[in-house]
Amino acid sequence: MTSDRAHILVLDGDGELIAALHEALDSKSYYIEVVKACADTLNTLERTRCDLVLLDLDQEGLARIELMKRVRETYPEASVIVATQHPTAASAITAVRYGVHDYLVKPARPEDLAQSVARGVAKARRARREKLLLARLRDLTYLLDLDEPPDMAYATAPTSHNGMSSRHGNGHLQTRDIIIDRHRRRVRRNGKWVNLTPTEFALLSYLVTHAGEVQEYRKLVREVQGYEADEWEARNLIKYYIHCLRKKLEPHPEEPTYILNVRGVGYLFSSPGI
Incomplete structure (x- = not known):
């Protein structure tokens, strides 16, 4: 995977989302990694940076709702899209509460999926850039506030x-x-x-x-x-x-x-x- 390709992590139970992604996205711009279980999703996020996580809520329903919460709490810089064929008010409210980027109803149109993924990736990369800039700004502020210490002699050990x-x-x-x-x-x-x-x-x-x-x-x-x-x-x-x-x-x-x-x-x- 080259550094400029967006990394998309997909937890898909029946392969429907994978097929839609391959139809909607340009493989030169996106690297799609597929996992089949909740634990695999967390293991992947621990070892590598992902720009976007796409979760199919129709398999292991409650477990994947909990996974959605954990991903948002532990990896807040990664955008999350959830998709379901059976939308409910409860799952939609939970998604909004935890800052999920998008809530899609399957089957999603390829053009809608492509637009949502593109916006999610841009959002994730913007968040990382802002985090890095803030860290550098804190460092610069520290230097501006730093008083020059008095000249002290250290005995050479x-x-x-x-x-x-x-x-x-x-x-x-x-x-x-x-x-x-x-x-x-x-x-x-x-x-x-x-x-x-x-x-x-x-x-x-x-x-x-x-x-x-x-x-x-x-x-x-x-x-x-x-x-x-x-x-x-x-x-x-x-x-x-x-x-x-x-x-x-x-x-x-x-x-x-x-x-x-x-x-x-x-x-x-x-x-x-x-």
């Missing part, structure tokens, strides 16, 4: 064989010419303070703590941002913050010596001797 400081116990990490004060959430390089956003600080701290070890993109998002992302989203998110860190830490950002990329895998922080 003896370093271990891999270039890491032995002063982990008091909240400091030191490697090469970088000192990280985890209590005050400050970073010094060559004796000068470097203003980092909270996300940049967390990412640098994690990489330095595991200096010399390759960290995969998805693992970095999980450890630093606290949520699961698919490979494409993780790669682009971490790439942005690594770019910011290199501009602030590397003498020559275009030729990095601290944070190195392992193509197709992730990043590592390079310490002396590694």
Whole structure:
């Protein structure tokens, strides 16, 4: 699946929705993944990002209503469309209450299904962009509000064989010419303070703590941002913050010596001797 194709997850009991989707959608723009059980839907959402979830309510009725609720509560950025041949006021009200994108009555016309899916995908992607922009805005606001700390002298701690400081116990990490004060959430390089956003600080701290070890993109998002992302989203998110860190830490950002990329895998922080 290429990164620009929308990922549609379909829970379909009788194959009717699948046939309608293939008739309505362009395969070059959409990747359709089919599951047959509620548990499979949740397992798929846990391991990958989906733009839209299409649920057939005519199979396992109550179980799928509960699944609809859980998907909306746990994965709010994914749009949800429900379809049923037997619409009821109760299921429609529940769908509205939980913010379902659309409630379709089967058999749905291909043109109606195509329009609903397109709007749902656009809504999901807009929500993700807004989430990323808000995170970056919070980081920028943090920097604008940050007072320059007084110049303080740190005694240089003896370093271990891999270039890491032995002063982990008091909240400091030191490697090469970088000192990280985890209590005050400050970073010094060559004796000068470097203003980092909270996300940049967390990412640098994690990489330095595991200096010399390759960290995969998805693992970095999980450890630093606290949520699961698919490979494409993780790669682009971490790439942005690594770019910011290199501009602030590397003498020559275009030729990095601290944070190195392992193509197709992730990043590592390079310490002396590694």
